[in-house]
Amino acid sequence: MKFPPNTVQSRFESPLGRITLAATDDALVGVFFDQQAHMPEVNHWPVADEHPILLQAQAELTEYFAGQRRTFEVPLDLSSGTPFQQAVWQALLAIPCAATTSYGAISAKIGKPAAVRAVGGAVGRNPVSIIVPCHRLVGANGSLTGYAGGLPRKTALLQLEGAAPSLFSESVSTPSLF
Incomplete structure (x- = not known):
């Protein structure tokens, strides 16, 4: 997978373990559990804990884990794949x-x-x-x-x-x- 050069990241603790979120200026490009298979190298992505897309994704995932959300609204960019x-x-x-x-x-x-x-x-x-x-x-x-x-x-x-x-x-x- 090839992610855009302007990809940034944040991390948060979910009920199922630590999750890394990745985004560009406009969309979410990644949600990865720590140590999951096929996880890209993320260490070169700058940490951007206040990034609006990352904050939205974290809020929506938190609602999902609490049983309060069944669909997601955060914009996605799936162009990293073939x-x-x-x-x-x-x-x-x-x-x-x-x-x-x-x-x-x-x-x-x-x-x-x-x-x-x-x-x-x-x-x-x-x-x-x-x-x-x-x-x-x-x-x-x-x-x-x-x-x-x-x-x-x-x-x-x-x-x-x-x-x-x-x-x-x-x-x-x-x-x-x-």
């Missing part, structure tokens, strides 16, 4: 809160029904966790599958949203949101 990745990330934005869908359904939605594995790769590199809801994807049989932030976080996010309880395996240790 055209294929961007198509996948746009398709993820259409999955409603508390709903789930499969990788195959996303492949079909973007007109590439045979590209299920490639969709999985694009989902794993989603730069805007939670807000671009890759945690709402499940396997073809309805099982929970990988999540760059870890399966316990995926489970916690789906539980917070009120997704179908049948998705949750007792073998996955879920961090508490409270």
Whole structure:
């Protein structure tokens, strides 16, 4: 992924661990849990704790974790990915809160029904966790599958949203949101 040169960052503690937010002048470009898979190198991005986009994103995520927000309004810039990745990330934005869908359904939605594995790769590199809801994807049989932030976080996010309880395996240790 290639992020704009004017990217800035801030960090905050969420109920599921520390999150790094990244933005340009006009839009949010990143939401990353510490130590998640495929996290870009962020140390060269200046810290801008008072940046309006970063403050808006943090406020909206705080409301989400408190169960007070189901949709996000912060402007997004998903141009860091390839055209294929961007198509996948746009398709993820259409999955409603508390709903789930499969990788195959996303492949079909973007007109590439045979590209299920490639969709999985694009989902794993989603730069805007939670807000671009890759945690709402499940396997073809309805099982929970990988999540760059870890399966316990995926489970916690789906539980917070009120997704179908049948998705949750007792073998996955879920961090508490409270």
